[in-house]
Structure formats: C-alpha cells, structure tokens
Amino acid sequence: MVTSSAPGKVYLFGEHAVVYGEPAVPCAIERRVHVTATEIDEGLRIHANDLQLDGFTVEYSGDGESHPDVDVAESLVEAGMGYVNEAVAQARDAADAPEAGFEISVEGDIPLGAGLGSSAALVVAAIDAATRELGVELPASEIADRAYQVEHEVQDGQASRADTFCSAMGGAVRVEGDDCRRLDGIDTLPFVIGYDGGAGDTGALVAGVRNLRDKYDFAADTVAAIGDIVREGEAVLETGDYERLGELMDFNHGLLSALGVSSRSLDSMVWAARDADAHGAKLTGAGGGGCIVALDETDDALTALKYTPGCEDVFRAELDIDGVRQE
Numbered sequence: 001m002v003t004s005s006a007p008g009k010v011y012l013f014g015e016h017a018v019v020y021g022e023p024a025v026p027c028a029i030e031r032r033v034h035v036t037a038t039e040i041d042e043g044l045r046i047h048a049n050d051l052q053l054d055g056f057t058v059e060y061s062g063d064g065e066s067h068p069d070v071d072v073a074e075s076l077v078e079a080g081m082g083y084v085n086e087a088v089a090q091a092r093d094a095a096d097a098p099e100a101g102f103e104i105s106v107e108g109d110i111p112l113g114a115g116l117g118s119s120a121a122l123v124v125a126a127i128d129a130a131t132r133e134l135g136v137e138l139p140a141s142e143i144a145d146r147a148y149q150v151e152h153e154v155q156d157g158q159a160s161r162a163d164t165f166c167s168a169m170g171g172a173v174r175v176e177g178d179d180c181r182r183l184d185g186i187d188t189l190p191f192v193i194g195y196d197g198g199a200g201d202t203g204a205l206v207a208g209v210r211n212l213r214d215k216y217d218f219a220a221d222t223v224a225a226i227g228d229i230v231r232e233g234e235a236v237l238e239t240g241d242y243e244r245l246g247e248l249m250d251f252n253h254g255l256l257s258a259l260g261v262s263s264r265s266l267d268s269m270v271w272a273a274r275d276a277d278a279h280g281a282k283l284t285g286a287g288g289g290g291c292i293v294a295l296d297e298t299d300d301a302l303t304a305l306k307y308t309p310g311c312e313d314v315f316r317a318e319l320d321i322d323g324v325r326q327e
C-alpha cells in the first residue's frame with residue numbers, strides 16, 4: 001500500500017493570455033489531494049469520500065453496503081470522469097504491468113471544480129501512488145507529462161500543461177506553450193484564497209476572450225499586456241518584493257476584468273482583500289466564479305473575506321515548494 005499526495009495551484013499571473021502563447025506563472029499551494037494505491041488481483045476499485053470532480057459528485061461513505069466500490073468506479077466512467085482510470089492506465093503502462101489490479105482511495109482538501117487544480121492533483125498523486133505500488137519510481141517530470149496526457153484524454157483535448165506540471169513539480173513554475181520550467185529560489189508566498197462556492201464555465205469564458213480578441217485590436221493588446229505583466233512579475237518574484245508583486249496582481253485582475261472574465265462575487269472578494277491592505281488580489285483560473293488569490297502575510301484579508309458577502313470559504317494556502325511526494 002502506497003500513499004502519495006500532490007498540491008493544487010493558483011495562477012499568480014497569466015491565465016487566459018497563456019492560451020495565446022503568452023507565459024503564465026502558476027504556483028503550487030499547501031492544499032493537497034492524497035491517493036492511496038493498493039495492488040489487488042484484478043480490476044479497479046475506487047473509494048472517494050464526497051469527492052466532486054468537475055460537477056460530478058461521488059458520495060461514497062465507505063460503509064461498503066449502500067454504495068459498493070465498484071458502482072462508484074462505474075459511475076465515474078459513465079460520467080466521463082475517468083481521471084483515476086486513466087491515471088491507473090498510465091501507471092500500468094509505466095510499470096509494464098498491463099493486468100495490475102488496484103484499490104484506490106482518494107482524499108483531498110482542495111475546493112473542487114474551482115480553478116485550484118484539484119483534478120490535476122488527483123491524477124498526479126494517483127500516477128505516483130500506483131507506479132510506486134508496482135515498484136517503479138518515476139521522475140516528477142515524467143509524472144507531469146503522463147498526467148497531462150490523462151487530462152488531455154479525459155477533457156477532450158481541452159487541457160494545458162500548467163496544472164499538471166505545477167502539481168508534479170511544486171513551487172512557482174513558468175509555462176509558455178509546451179515549455180514548462182520551475183522558477184528557482186522562490187520559497188514562500190503568503191497566499192490567501194477566497195472561494196465564492198461556484199465555478200465558471202471555462203470553455204465559454206475562453207471563447208468569450210477569443211471573440212473579443214478577434215473583434216478588437218485593443219482586446220488583443222490587453223492579452224499581450226497580460227504577457228508583459230507576467231514577464232515583469234517573474235523578475236519581481238526573484239526580488240521577493242511583495243508590494244510590487246501585489247501591484248502587478250491588481251493590474252492583472254483589472255485586465256482580466258476588462259476581458260469580461262471576472263464576476264460580481266470575484267470583484268467583491270478582490271476589493272475586500274485590497275481594502276484590508278493585502279499587497280494585491282486577483283481572480284485565479286478561468287474566472288466567472290470560483291476563487292480569488294490575495295497576497296497578504298497578516299490575517300487582515302483573511303478576516304475581511306470571512307465577512308464578505310458572496311465569500312463562502314476563505315483559507316490561507318502558502319506556496320508549496322513540494323510537488324508530488326510519497327507520504
């Protein structure tokens with residue numbers, strides 16, 4: 001039996017613009033999905049406690065009676081949410097053990113479907129746990145690559161390498177097309193995350209930005225300006241200057257807002273964090289709803305967000321310098 005875990009992520013800079021070849025900087029956060037893999041004679045059994053993947057909820061209590069494990073696995077497949085199945089297929093392939101059977105248990109503390117990379121963390125941890133259980137230890141870069149292939153498969157080709165690479169490697173990373181690398185020397189970032197309890201429709205939001213960009217040169221310029229913020233932000237990250245990082249996060253949020261991907265609840269959480277003197281705040285991920293990330297080493301933004309209408313949950317989640325790991 002092997003347990004592995006992998007972190008979720010926020011975008012410090014660059015979502016949406018990354019779709020057009022601009023760089024982006026996602027950062028791993030100290031919120032993880034844990035996956036335990038046990039080899040069994042054949043097949044695949046999945047245990048998940050209140051696990052929700054992209055809107056599909058598995059409410060399996062683990063009592064073994066009302067929800068036999070195999071039904072959960074079948075429901076996952078039927079719903080097209082084959083993240084675990086595909087991750088296990090990758091592990092079987094990597095370990096050259098096509099017939100290996102598994103019992104897989106999943107636990108996590110990442111709000112799901114909210115742009116914090118919960119599905120990527122699940123896939124990365126599952127590949128690591130299942131391959132280790134078969135006696136094979138893959139490098140994090142190979143886990144990232146195999147996890148990307150899983151997301152690509154399960155999400156009908158709508159996947160970027162950002163989430164899976166960041167979850168596998170940990171820390172702050174830079175993604176530009178297929179070129180992914182870790183940004184060295186960044187050990188700590190005091191993130192506070194506000195969650196409105198909802199989620200945006202990533203496909204519709206990406207399409208909306210594409211339409212604006214096709215229609216108006218100034219929208220294309222806005223996307224390019226986000227790329228400039230990312231390049232500036234990378235340099236500032238190395239200096240550890242939170243004031244300037246926050247200023248760039250604020251600017252990035254303003255441009256995302258201009259591109260139509262913010263929402264009333266996201267804006268209200270961003271403003272609550274700024275009013276509480278966070279260094280900066282922005283939406284993270286596709287937008288439309290979901291999460292904001294603020295930079296604040298005090299408890300002020302955290303407390304302010306607790307009392308902000310529209311904010312369902314708020315928590316501190318520092319930069320996690322560890323990627324996938326065995327527990």
Ligand code: PMV
Nearest residue numbers: 015016018115116160285286
């Ligand atoms: O909401 P998330 O974490 O899946 O991020 C979406 C990021 C976009 O740039 C909007 C889309 C993408 O595929 O990069």
